[in-house]
Amino acid sequence: MSDVKWLNESEMAAWMAYVAATHLLERRVEDQLKVDADLTHAQYEILAKLSQDPGGRMRMTELANRLIVSKSGLTYQIGQLERRGLVTREACPSDERGVLAVLTEEGKRCLERTAPGHVAVVRAFLIDQLTPEEVESMRQIMTKAAAAMRAAPAGPLRPGKIPG
Amino acid sequence: MSDVKWLNESEMAAWMAYVAATHLLERRVEDQLKVDADLTHAQYEILAKLSQDPGGRMRMTELANRLIVSKSGLTYQIGQLERRGLVTREACPSDERGVLAVLTEEGKRCLERTAPGHVAVVRAFLIDQLTPEEVESMRQIMTKAAAAMRAAPAGPLRPGKIPG
């Protein structure tokens, strides 16, 4: 029971580098978006995710799930974006309770204007630091991890359940 | 000037998976630490980083830099940990202005008690999802990215400066 499977040297180094890199990158991304468009990364991700829908619209809960953010957090940020005219709320036709977050024309323009600088940061500090093989490897790695976490139920780990 | 180098399919997939995975993992880690030890990830990282020092002590600014957190953020969290007896503040002998954050015995015990569950989460959702080669690849990738960001000065990107 109490025998822990620690991380070996390679695993520990990978984890430590991961933690450092994610914090550093998040900081760089936040800075760029703040300076260039007065947006937080969370706000940018909302605009970007909405733009993936043909109609630029998405249900609140659906959007929250895709962004991996709490419902209340999304409510708050949609309020901020609405205040700035980048997003509107519409009633959902099929569900009286539902709310659709809709990308406005201005929101679309804002995104198009901001995306290049954002991509430049992602490129400069991450993508362009890697070989194409490494990019492909990262895709594989992150996809696997994300899939595992999406599949696993919330709550404490059940020994031997997830890795299988 | 305005010709943007967008992300190709592989790059975009890698970036999207990265964003999703980091959010999902952060959430899992936070949940485990909250449940098992009533600690935030930020607090755990402070304890862990302090424990890396032989004397379990570190200057505030040094610690903030290693954790990639603002000085004020660290001040706040050290206050929280001090309130719980996991860390103490000591005067720095060599610099009158300096403050040393010191891991207490109880802090050490808390870390030792909490680490196994934390490692288990990191393992279950990240490390054990990967082949040893992929772990090694992730180490390489994240190390490269972190190095690039640590090396680059703050502020806007100077075209052609970082990638070289």
Place this chain on the structure above:
DNA sequence: AGCGGTTAGTTCAAATTTGAACAAGCAGTA
């Protein structure tokens, strides 16, 4: 010793994020 420019750490206000509680609406079933 005294000056001027940095650095260390804290305080403060503002923004963000989360979970719990809540009101309203849905859907299946007796």
Place this chain on the structure above:
DNA sequence: TACTGCTTGTTCAAATTTGAACTAACCGCT
């Protein structure tokens, strides 16, 4: 139809995080 349980989105209080402003102390020079 009425009931039961679940889902949707918001509100709310509490915790966290950041940058700016500030005080105190350091350091190199004169």
